[in-house]
Amino acid sequence: MPSAPADDAARAIEPLLHPQGWALLNSLPPYREQDVLSRSSSLREAGHSPELVSAALTQSRLRARGEEKFGEFARSMLFTEHGLEQATRLPVAALHAERFQRAGVSAVADLGCGIGGDAMALAGLGLDVRAVDRDPLTVAVATVNLRPFPSTAVHLGSAEDHDPALTDGIWLDPARRAPARGSARGARRLHDPEEYEPPLSFVLDLARRLGERGGAAPGTLGALGAKLGPAVDRSALPEEVEVQWLSLHGSVLEAVLWCGPLAREGVRSSALVIGREGAHRLDLRADSPGDPVPGALGDHLYEPDGAVIRAGLLGALAERLGARTLDPTIAYLTADRRVDSPLARGYAVRDVMPFSIKALTGYLREHRIGVLEIKKRGTAVEPEELRRRLRPRRFGDEAATLVLTRIAGEQSVIVASPHGSTRA
Ligand SMILES: C[S@@+](CC[C@H](N)C(=O)[O-])C[C@H]1O[C@@H](n2cnc3c(N)ncnc32)[C@H](O)[C@@H]1O
Known part of the structure; x- marks a missing residue:
C-alpha cells in the first residue's frame, strides 16, 4: 500500500x-x-x-528551491514540500508586516503560520508573534525557522480556538489548496473563500471579535489582515475594509484583506505593483474615476497590470495615462501619447487589421517578421495554435508583438512594439 x-x-x-x-x-x-x-x-x-x-x-x-522566496535565509531554514509552496515570499511578507508596524500593533497572532514565512517577517520587525498551526510537522518546522527570533512562540492548535484577547493584531493566510480529487498526491486551488481553511466567514467574524474587545462598539473591526486568492470578489467583502491586490513581476499573487486600523482611511481597494524598479501603488477611493470611455485605437496600446485590473482601477489608470478603452469589456487601453508607467506595459502601435491568417501571413512576410510575442484578450484564438499556423521563423528576424483582441466588436490584430524596444 x-x-x-x-x-x-x-x-x-x-x-x-x-x-x-x-x-x-x-x-x-x-x-x-x-x-x-x-x-x-x-x-x-x-x-x-x-x-x-x-x-x-x-x-x-x-x-x-527556497532561495527564490527567502534568499540566503533559506540556507538555514527547514521546509516541507507543501509548506514551501504555500509560504509567502519574504519581501512580500515584509510588506504585510510593515502594515502592522505602521498601525502601532505590538503583538500578532499568525493563525495557520505554515513554515513561518509571514511570522519571520513580523518577528523581524520586532513584533511579538504567536504562531499557531494545526499540523504537528509544520509546527516543528516553524519552530526551527523562528528560532532566531526570541519574541516568537509557536503552538500546535487551531485558529478556531484562538482567544482574541491574547494579541492586538491577527494575521491569517488560510490554506487555499485541497488534495486533488481521486489522487493521494497533488493539490487543486480553491477559489471559493468559504472552502479556504479557515473559511472567510470565520476570518471576518474574528476581525469583529478582535475589534469588539474592551467594549468597542458592536461591528468594530480589529487589526486583522488576511491573505486571500486574487480572484476574490470585492463586492462580497465588507465596505469598510481595504482589499489590496499585489503583483510581483507581472503575476498577481494575492489579495489581502486589511481590517480596522490596518485599512487606510477611505481606500476601498488598491493595487501594489512590484517590479524591478520597486513598488508602486494605486488606490480606489470614493472619488476615483469610473470606467474609462471607449474610443478609437491611438498610437499607443497599454496592457494594465493584473493587480490594477482586479482592484477595479482601470478608470484611475486610464486617467493617469490619458487613455481610453478599445472595448468596454476588454482591459486594454489606448492613447495618442506615450506615457511610461510601472502600472502598465506600453506598446507603440505599428498597424491594425481584421483577424485573418492569410492577411497576417502576408504582413509578416512583407515586413520580415519572424520573432513573435502573441497576446490576447477578448478572443477565442489560441496564441500557440496561431503561432503553429503562421510558422513565423521562415519570414525573417524582425520582432513584433501581435495583440489579438476585439475592436468595435470585430476580431482584430494589432501589430505593436514594446516601449523601450528599438522599434517603439
Ligand atoms: C497557506 S499556509 C500558511 C503559509 C504561511 N503564511 C507562510 O508564509 O509560511 C496555511 C496553513 O494554515 C494551516 N491551517 C489551515 N487551517 C487551519 C486551522 N483551522 N487552524 C490552524 N491552522 C490551520 C495549514 O496547516 C497551513 O500550514
Whole structure:
C-alpha cells in the first residue's frame, strides 16, 4: 500500500531534528542535482543511515528551491514540500508586516503560520508573534525557522480556538489548496473563500471579535489582515475594509484583506505593483474615476497590470495615462501619447487589421517578421495554435508583438512594439 503524503513528509524531516542530522544537513555543499547519486553513496559509506541521507539531501534540495522566496535565509531554514509552496515570499511578507508596524500593533497572532514565512517577517520587525498551526510537522518546522527570533512562540492548535484577547493584531493566510480529487498526491486551488481553511466567514467574524474587545462598539473591526486568492470578489467583502491586490513581476499573487486600523482611511481597494524598479501603488477611493470611455485605437496600446485590473482601477489608470478603452469589456487601453508607467506595459502601435491568417501571413512576410510575442484578450484564438499556423521563423528576424483582441466588436490584430524596444 502506498504511504500517505503526511508520513512521507514526516520521514523527510524527522531525522534532521536530531543534532547529528542537523549538523549533517548544514555541512552539505550547495545542492546540485547532478551530484545527488555520488553524494548519497559517499554519505552512506561514511556511516550515515539511508533515512538520514535521504532526508538531508531532500532538505538540501528544498533549501535551494527556497532561495527564490527567502534568499540566503533559506540556507538555514527547514521546509516541507507543501509548506514551501504555500509560504509567502519574504519581501512580500515584509510588506504585510510593515502594515502592522505602521498601525502601532505590538503583538500578532499568525493563525495557520505554515513554515513561518509571514511570522519571520513580523518577528523581524520586532513584533511579538504567536504562531499557531494545526499540523504537528509544520509546527516543528516553524519552530526551527523562528528560532532566531526570541519574541516568537509557536503552538500546535487551531485558529478556531484562538482567544482574541491574547494579541492586538491577527494575521491569517488560510490554506487555499485541497488534495486533488481521486489522487493521494497533488493539490487543486480553491477559489471559493468559504472552502479556504479557515473559511472567510470565520476570518471576518474574528476581525469583529478582535475589534469588539474592551467594549468597542458592536461591528468594530480589529487589526486583522488576511491573505486571500486574487480572484476574490470585492463586492462580497465588507465596505469598510481595504482589499489590496499585489503583483510581483507581472503575476498577481494575492489579495489581502486589511481590517480596522490596518485599512487606510477611505481606500476601498488598491493595487501594489512590484517590479524591478520597486513598488508602486494605486488606490480606489470614493472619488476615483469610473470606467474609462471607449474610443478609437491611438498610437499607443497599454496592457494594465493584473493587480490594477482586479482592484477595479482601470478608470484611475486610464486617467493617469490619458487613455481610453478599445472595448468596454476588454482591459486594454489606448492613447495618442506615450506615457511610461510601472502600472502598465506600453506598446507603440505599428498597424491594425481584421483577424485573418492569410492577411497576417502576408504582413509578416512583407515586413520580415519572424520573432513573435502573441497576446490576447477578448478572443477565442489560441496564441500557440496561431503561432503553429503562421510558422513565423521562415519570414525573417524582425520582432513584433501581435495583440489579438476585439475592436468595435470585430476580431482584430494589432501589430505593436514594446516601449523601450528599438522599434517603439
Ligand atoms: C497557506 S499556509 C500558511 C503559509 C504561511 N503564511 C507562510 O508564509 O509560511 C496555511 C496553513 O494554515 C494551516 N491551517 C489551515 N487551517 C487551519 C486551522 N483551522 N487552524 C490552524 N491552522 C490551520 C495549514 O496547516 C497551513 O500550514
